Amino acid sequence: MKKLYMKQKVLSLNSKFTVKNEAEEDVYRVEGSFLRIPKKFSIINRQQQEVALVTKKVFSFLPRFFVEVEGQEVLTIKKEFSFFKAKYSIEGHGIEVNGNWWDMNFEVYQNRTCIGSVRQKWFSWGDSYEIEVLDEAMEIILVAIVVAIDCVKADDRAAAASTSV
Template sequence: MRLYIKQKVWSFKDRFTIKDDVERDVYYVEGEMLTFAKKLRLFDQQNEEQLYIEQKLWRFFPEYDLYQDGQQVATVKKDFELFKNNYTILGPDWHIEGSVMAHDYVIKEGNKVIADINKKWLSWGDAYEIIIHDEKSVSVLLGVVIVIDAVISQARNGQSAT
């Protein structure tokens, strides 16, 4: 499965459209306005919530919880490393390899690649290609990519990520 995330450049709140390989809208993400912590919701095309993402406040490094049907399914934490941009994913037994800062990385479960993520560089607004090899966790995989993009965007814009 191949999906594409495209951020809207001029939007008062976070908004992503997620398309398939024939450019059909498959999911969309909307953020809540006027909150201290970043809160995002992933919806399918039937407007059913697939994932809720909430930033934890007062952390030294960014940390987000991911929920499905009111149950926490994962936590994504930025790791402390001087010249690297690594993350820990708690919940599923996943790890990230590659250059997260350049958005060219893979998410693995053990030695098995479950997703490849690549940033499109010549794009108006951030755009990503996600190749999903294990379709059983699509929503959570998308959530991990969205969290990593949010952390990088906050750092790029000089906003506090705590």
């Protein structure tokens, strides 16, 4: 079992943040495109190689993200229509998510086997998440799922803030 920690900076305009291990060493760097269409997030490893790309679909009624790992599209993450609670579906790689997506407390399964879990860390500046990796072969996919869902949450907060003015 391995734990990773992702902390997104609240006041960062360029959407750059790191994913650290338990020893607080940088494992991945996430770079988001700022004011570019479509919105993309590159996940870069210690060797400065892009290992995954999360792309938000441009024209979609509800948010939809495509996840590529090593140049191959492996997942599609879609926000589903619901009145009370955020609901998402994942297509590809036999991935399912159980738990509370909106509060970022959930488990990720592949073919009914738990491969990891995500917990939002409270009382921190910015969004902070603990990612527990049970299947290290799926580590990059777990990080990509967190990046995509966090992007939807950030977009929702921005939309709510702009309508309340």
